[in-house]
Amino acid sequence: MRTVTHPALGQVELPDLLHALSDPVRLNIVRCLARDGECACGSFSVSVSKSTLSHHLKVLRQAGLTQTRPDGTLRLISLRRVELDERFPELLESVLSCR
Numbered sequence: 001m002r003t004v005t006h007p008a009l010g011q012v013e014l015p016d017l018l019h020a021l022s023d024p025v026r027l028n029i030v031r032c033l034a035r036d037g038e039c040a041c042g043s044f045s046v047s048v049s050k051s052t053l054s055h056h057l058k059v060l061r062q063a064g065l066t067q068t069r070p071d072g073t074l075r076l077i078s079l080r081r082v083e084l085d086e087r088f089p090e091l092l093e094s095v096l097s098c099r
Contacts, residue, residue, distance in 0.1 A: 012064030
């Protein structure tokens with residue numbers, strides 16, 4: 001399994017976060033993570049192919065919204081909510097409350 005890198009909190013930029021959140025599929029993934037907590041890569045119910053889902057998860061990770069950790073053969077995804085709330089107070093809450 002390849003090593004997954006995450007941007008340091010100081011490298012996370014608002015335009016990158018907003019771009020990542022601008023896609024409906026990625027926003028749905030973030031909402032699922034906010035609701036359910038840590039999830040396995042394949043557990044998201046989105047209507048895209050596996051490769052497209054992997055791309056969306058990569059965009060979220062590279063923007064600094066999520067972190068990925070290995071657990072045996074699984075990769076578990078979670079929101080970096082506490083860290084993001086420190087750097088961008090109320091951003092995630094505002095985005096998640098919009099419908």
